[in-house]
Amino acid sequence: MAYFLYSKKSIQIYICTSVITFLLGVPILVIGSLLKQEVGTECEFYLNAPIITLGALILFFSAAGILCAVRLKGLQLCCHGYIMFLLLTTLLGYSIFALVVSAKGGGEPLARRGYKEYRLEDYSSWLKKRVDNTKHWNQLKTCIYKSQVCSKFSDKFGDNTQHQFYSNKLSSIESGCCKPSNDCEFKYKSPTEWTKPKEDNYTNEDCNKWGNDKDVLCFNCQSCKAGLADAVKTNWKKAGIICIIFVILHMFFSFCGCLVLENPQLTV
Known part of the structure; x- marks a missing residue:
């Protein structure tokens, strides 16, 4: 020593x-x-x-x-x-x-889409439990909104046609929080504005949570948590x-x- x-x-x-x-x-x-x-x-x-x-x-x-x-x-x-x-x-x-x-975990590739979609159940149980807690998610949702991810997303792709938008590579948060799920089959008007069909028998509950209001979008969706x-x-x-x-x-x-x-x- x-x-x-x-x-x-x-x-x-x-x-x-x-x-x-x-x-x-x-x-x-x-x-x-x-x-x-x-x-x-x-x-x-x-x-x-x-x-x-x-x-x-x-x-x-x-x-x-x-x-x-x-x-x-x-x-x-x-x-x-x-x-x-x-x-x-x-x-x-x-x-x-x-x-x-x-x-x-990881995104799910989509046919004829440049971006992926995200499912919360694909991630580890610890991470899934962390973001799926209602009280905790309200804080996270506020943080994501204040970071202006979707505002920047709208400005960046605002002039895109439907075809152009579908070919974009989006971040997981942009894909999960700023646009509706591909399952909803909404009609594209702009990156953050979509028209819902009259039929509302959606298999994906996120479709009912989508709103064109910039304060709503898909911030309450499971896809946003997954993003x-x-x-x-x-x-x-x-x-x-x-x-x-x-x-x-x-x-x-x-x-x-x-x-x-x-x-x-x-x-x-």
């Missing part, structure tokens, strides 16, 4: 590992900040908060590890090592959870993969450092 705490080589390795960890931690903080700007995870703040917090803590304690190693504070290095282990374990747990939650679930799924999958790569690289460089300590003939 004394050798690890005070030998020149071990201190050099600790500094190198901490510097590498600091550099690897930057993408985690960046991806967390980018997720915060996405509509799906912007409206579900607690979904991007953990990765931002973990990224900031990793950067802080990596810098602290460098400082402790430079000042040859052996006991502090031990404490730092335990803290970094806990942070990495937490990050690994977050990554696994994110990948498990994002494993199921948000898909946005969260996509963003979480990206975050989970990046975090897993970080943990693997950190383990690799730590292992290389251990090899150097075990073989004194190797140089740092």
